[in-house]
Amino acid sequence: MPVAIWWIRRDLRLTDNPALQAARKSGYPVMPVFILDERLMAGPLNRRQRFLISALADLREQLHREGSSLLIREGKPDEVFLSLFKKTEVVRVFAEEDFSPYARNRDEKVSRIVPLTLTKGLTIHPPDAVMKPDGSPYTIFTPYSRKWVSLPAPFLAASVPGEFLPTNRFPASGSLPEVEPVNGSTATREEAETRLALFLSLRIDEYAEHRDRMDRNGTSGLSPYIRFGLLSPGRLTAIIRQEAADVGTEGRRVWLNELIWRDFYQSILYHFPYVKDGAFQPKFRHIPWRDAPGDLQAWKDGLTGYPAVDAAMRQLKTTGWMHNRARMITASFLTKDLLINWQEGERWFMDQLVDGDPASNNGGWQWAAGTGTDAAPYFRIFNPILQGKRFDPQGNYIRRWVPELRPVPDEYIHEPWTIPPLVQTSLGLVPGRDYPLPIVDHGQVKERTLAAYRASST
DNA sequence: TTTTGAGTTGTTCGA
DNA sequence: GTCGAACAACTCAAA
Numbered sequence: 001m002p003v004a005i006w007w008i009r010r011d012l013r014l015t016d017n018p019a020l021q022a023a024r025k026s027g028y029p030v031m032p033v034f035i036l037d038e039r040l041m042a043g044p045l046n047r048r049q050r051f052l053i054s055a056l057a058d059l060r061e062q063l064h065r066e067g068s069s070l071l072i073r074e075g076k077p078d079e080v081f082l083s084l085f086k087k088t089e090v091v092r093v094f095a096e097e098d099f100s101p102y103a104r105n106r107d108e109k110v111s112r113i114v115p116l117t118l119t120k121g122l123t124i125h126p127p128d129a130v131m132k133p134d135g136s137p138y139t140i141f142t143p144y145s146r147k148w149v150s151l152p153a154p155f156l157a158a159s160v161p162g163e164f165l166p167t168n169r170f171p172a173s174g175s176l177p178e179v180e181p182v183n184g185s186t187a188t189r190e191e192a193e194t195r196l197a198l199f200l201s202l203r204i205d206e207y208a209e210h211r212d213r214m215d216r217n218g219t220s221g222l223s224p225y226i227r228f229g230l231l232s233p234g235r236l237t238a239i240i241r242q243e244a245a246d247v248g249t250e251g252r253r254v255w256l257n258e259l260i261w262r263d264f265y266q267s268i269l270y271h272f273p274y275v276k277d278g279a280f281q282p283k284f285r286h287i288p289w290r291d292a293p294g295d296l297q298a299w300k301d302g303l304t305g306y307p308a309v310d311a312a313m314r315q316l317k318t319t320g321w322m323h324n325r326a327r328m329i330t331a332s333f334l335t336k337d338l339l340i341n342w343q344e345g346e347r348w349f350m351d352q353l354v355d356g357d358p359a360s361n362n363g364g365w366q367w368a369a370g371t372g373t374d375a376a377p378y379f380r381i382f383n384p385i386l387q388g389k390r391f392d393p394q395g396n397y398i399r400r401w402v403p404e405l406r407p408v409p410d411e412y413i414h415e416p417w418t419i420p421p422l423v424q425t426s427l428g429l430v431p432g433r434d435y436p437l438p439i440v441d442h443g444q445v446k447e448r449t450l451a452a453y454r455a456s457s458t
Numbered sequence: 459t460t461t462t463g464a465g466t467t468g469t470t471c472g473a
Numbered sequence: 474g475t476c477g478a479a480c481a482a483c484t485c486a487a488a
Binding site: 140141142143211212257261324325328332367374380381382383386387 | 464466468
């Protein structure tokens with residue numbers, strides 16, 4: 001029996017899914033397939049992989065309820081399709097496009113084995129739809145976003161549940177690895193919908209005001225769900241734009257801007273794939289980074305002696321998620337204070353983050369390091385103390401993630417090394433013994449960093 | 459072709 | 474405490 005395959009990669013949803021819709025429209029029975037790519041699933045599974053596996057288990061249940069099934073295979077995708085092709089008459093494979101260099105290479109290989117149709121959907125506007133009048137890609141966010149906003153919405157029509165479901169039941173086969181659920185990020189459709197509804201009803205109008213506060217629950221908390229397509233960016237945009245006309249538009253506008261940033265970095269990775277391996281700006285390819293494994297480890301462990309940095313790094317290590325503001329603070333600290341190559345940070349974040357995305361992560365790190373698309377002013381060196389005071393005024397974010405600092409009064413919480421000896425005694429907390437002294441002096445590193453960047457650009 | 463305005467999310471200093 | 478200016482020079486985007 002001839003079939004169409006819906007090849008699931010990072011679009012784990014049954015509604016408003018262009019790849020699934022295209023497979024359905026082919027008229028052939030649709031066989032949903034997920035391939036556990038041996039090159040992506042090697043070794044112990046990180047949080048992101050565990051989230052993916054859990055979300056897949058949930059998707060499999062949804063498929064079962066709808067009278068369909070999920071086929072799971074393991075190996076190299078091209079080889080998997082070759083063997084599938086031998087047993088089944090695969091008319092065509094439908095999948096959502098993916099712009100990472102690895103994914104593009106993988107899809108190119110697969111397309112030599114089976115007819116492959118890639119559909120839109122990873123981004124709201126495809127990378128080659130947002131271009132300058134002369135046909136070249138934007139490299140600065142603001143003009144990119146102006147153009148983005150001026151374009152008509154590409155796909156507003158969300159399909160009704162059930163409308164495009166695969167209706168033919170194949171014997172389910174293959175199994176998913178047993179994984180520990182990711183603490184704090186329940187990987188189900190239901191959880192995604194609940195979070196979205198709560199964010200839209202309770203927090204989005206205050207988003208512009210609260211998003212930077214590390215001590216508040218002001219962000220959407222949707223990133224892992226968008227990362228794996230449990231929520232589609234197209235649908236989110238439709239919701240925002242539809243409701244923006246009525247109420248509290250500022251928070252909505254600012255949140256939409258974050259989705260545009262996501263598109264922007266996907267576009268950068270698509271048009272400039274070399275950013276995966278180094279600086280976007282050639283003049284910053286030769287910064288004399290420090291080789292300092294001890295400092296790098298202290299950063300990873302949240303033991304730098306700067307409370308805001310340490311709180312953030314421990315939040316990451318504990319939960320797999322970090323507040324956006326904290327991502328900037330820790331990235332600035334690694335690159336500008338410790339003068340350690342941003343690629344070390346990029347790798348660590350990809351190791352730890354449940355929402356880690358190659359395009360956004362790379363773009364964010366290059367922005368922080370000043371090597372990226374932004375015309376990075378040389379003076380953009382975050383002061384980790386000031387940032388802490390500004391975005392965690394009472395130090396509650398710090399107290400949450402750095403338990404040894406819990407008893408410290410507000411006035412010293414961002415600079416525990418300044419606690420007077422008498423207060424140390426009454427608190428029973430000695431900086432240097434119970435919590436690290438700063439591993440670098442922020443006041444001193446500035447000159448070193450400026451010199452290193454100057455050395456690269458001349 | 460030339461010109462002009464501008465560039466995510468900062469920091470510091472001095473009035 | 475607040476506020477505005479300085480902090481390089483460069484490249485990009487658009488008129």
